[in-house]
Amino acid sequence: MNQIFIAAAYIRLSREDEESSSIENQKAFIQEFVKQNLDIRLMKEKVDDGFSGVNFQRPAFQEMLEEAKRGEINCIIVKDLSRFGRNYIEVGNYLERIFPLLGIRFIAITDQYDSENRSGRSDYFLLPVKNLINDSYSRDISIKVRSQLEAMRRRGEFTGAFAVYGYCKDPENKNQLVKDPYAATIVKKIFEWKLIGMNQQEISERLNQMKILSPLQYKKAMGLKFESGFCQGTQGKWTVTAVNRILKNEVYIGTMVQGRVTTPNYKVKVRTMIEEKDWIKVKNRHEPVVGEAVFRKVNKMLEKDTRTAPKEKKLYLFAGMLFCRDCRQSMVRKTTVYQERRYVYYVCSSYRGGNCKSNHKIREDVLEKTVLLVIRQWFLHTGKEKAVLEKRCLVMWLIDTIFICENNEIEILADFSDLYQSQDH
Numbered sequence: 166m167n168q169i170f171i172a173a174a175y176i177r178l179s180r181e182d183e184e185s186s187s188i189e190n191q192k193a194f195i196q197e198f199v200k201q202n203l204d205i206r207l208m209k210e211k212v213d214d215g216f217s218g219v220n221f222q223r224p225a226f227q228e229m230l231e232e233a234k235r236g237e238i239n240c241i242i243v244k245d246l247s248r249f250g251r252n253y254i255e256v257g258n259y260l261e262r263i264f265p266l267l268g269i270r271f272i273a274i275t276d277q278y279d280s281e282n283r284s285g286r287s288d289y290f291l292l293p294v295k296n297l298i299n300d301s302y303s304r305d306i307s308i309k310v311r312s313q314l315e316a317m318r319r320r321g322e323f324t325g326a327f328a329v330y331g332y333c334k335d336p337e338n339k340n341q342l343v344k345d346p347y348a349a350t351i352v353k354k355i356f357e358w359k360l361i362g363m364n365q366q367e368i369s370e371r372l373n374q375m376k377i378l379s380p381l382q383y384k385k386a387m388g389l390k391f392e393s394g395f396c397q398g399t400q401g402k403w404t405v406t407a408v409n410r411i412l413k414n415e416v417y418i419g420t421m422v423q424g425r426v427t428t429p430n431y432k433v434k435v436r437t438m439i440e441e442k443d444w445i446k447v448k449n450r451h452e453p454v455v456g457e458a459v460f461r462k463v464n465k466m467l468e469k470d471t472r473t474a475p476k477e478k479k480l481y482l483f484a485g486m487l488f489c490r491d492c493r494q495s496m497v498r499k500t501t502v503y504q505e506r507r508y509v510y511y512v513c514s515s516y517r518g519g520n521c522k523s524n525h526k527i528r529e530d531v532l533e534k535t536v537l538l539v540i541r542q543w544f545l546h547t548g549k550e551k552a553v554l555e556k557r558c559l560v561m562w563l564i565d566t567i568f569i570c571e572n573n574e575i576e577i578l579a580d581f582s583d584l585y586q587s588q589d590h
C-alpha cells in the first residue's frame with residue numbers, strides 16, 4: 166500500500182443553508198467515503214457552524230490550517246467544494262498554491278476532485294469552473310437572502326446570529342427573543358443605577374467590581390460561537406461603551422430594532438452604520454426588561470449628558486432645563502465678579518433683543534436652594550425617599566423643565582413616577 170493519509174473532515178454550515186447540507190449529513194457523507202478509501206485515516210472533524218463561505222475567517226478552518234502547517238494532518242476532505250469556500254479567487258489560491266506547498270491532499274467528494282489523482286486534463290479545467298459557479302451562487306443567494314432577511318425584519322422577526330445581552334433566542338422559534346432571566350436582571354440594574362444618578366463610568370466600574378461578566382464574557386461563558394476580531398485584547402470587561410449601548414437600546418422596552426448596520430456587498434465584511442431614521446423598528450415584539458417611562462427618562466438624561474460646554478468637564482446642574490416663564494426661551498448662564506467675589510446667574514436669552522419684558526435674572530445658588538426646597542417639600546408630602554435626597558443630582562435628573570418667573574419664583578415640571586417604578590421591583 167502507498168502512503169497513508171491523516172485526514173481532517175471539514176464541515177461548514179452557514180445560516181442560510183438548507184437542511185440537506187446539515188452537519189450530520191456532511192459528516193456521514195465523508196465517513197462513508199473514508200470507509201471506501203483505505204489509504205485515508207480520518208483523525209479529525211472540523212466544524213464551522215454558522216459561517217458563510219465567502220471568506221476564510223472561520224475558527225475551525227483556521228485551526229485546521231494550523232494543524233496542516235504543523236504537519237499533523239496531510240489530507241483535507243469536504244463533501245463538496247462549496248463547503249470549503251465560495252470565493253473563487255481564495256479557493257483557487259488554497260487549492261492551487263497553498264495546499265500543494267504544504268503537501269496537503271485535498272478531496273471534494275461530490276465534485277469528484279482529488280488532488281492526488283487528477284486523471285486527465287479535464288480536472289484542471291473543471292475545478293476553476295465549478296469554483297466560479299460556487300462564487301456566483303453565493304452572490305445570488307446573498308441577494309436572495311438579503312431580501313428575505315429584509316422582509317423578516319419588517320415583520321419584527323429577529324434575524325441576528327446572537328440575541329442581544331439580556332435576551333436569548335426562543336428555543337422553539339429562533340426568530341423570537343425571550344428574556345434571559347440572569348442577564349435581564351443586570352440590564353435592569355444598569356437602568357436603575359443610571360436613574361439614581363450614577364454615570365456610565367461608575368456603572369461599569371461597579372459591574373466589574375461585582376465580577377459580573379460583560380456581555381462578551383457572558384456570551385463566551387454560555388458557549389456561544391461567535392466571531393470576535395477586535396475585543397480579545399481587552400479581556401472583555403464592562404466599559405462605558407458597553408453600558409451606553411445597553412442604555413440606548415430600545416430592544417429592552419420590547420421593540421425589535423434591526424438593520425442598524427449593513428455590509429457593502431456579499432464579499433466585504435466591513436460593516437457600516439445606517440442612520441437611525443432608517444433602522445427597522447417593530448414595537449411590542451417581546452417581553453420588555455424595563456418600562457418605557459424608565460427608558461425614556463434615562464435617554465433624556467443621556468441627552469443632557471452631552472450638553473456639557475466644550476471646555477467644561479462637568480455638567481452644570483441645570484444644563485438644558487431652564488426656561489423663561491414668559492417667553493419660553495432658554496436661560497443663559499453668566500458669571501460676573503463683584504468686589505472679588507464671583508457670581509453665577511441666569512438671564513432670559515431673548516431679553517437683550519427686547520423680545521422679553523424682563524431679564525428674569527436669578528442667581529445660581531438661589532435657584533439651587535429654591536429647587537431643592539421645592540423637591541424636599543414634594544418628598545415630605547409623599548413621605549417617601551428620604552435617602553434619595555442625599556443625592557442631589559439624582560433628584561435633579563428627574564426634573565424635566567424649570568420655568569423662571571420674575572421675582573426669583575420658579576415652576577418645576579418633574580416626573581418622579583419612574584423613580585418609584587424602578588425602586589419598586
Ligand SMILES: [Zn+2]
Binds near residue numbers: 492493513515
Ligand atoms: Zn423671557
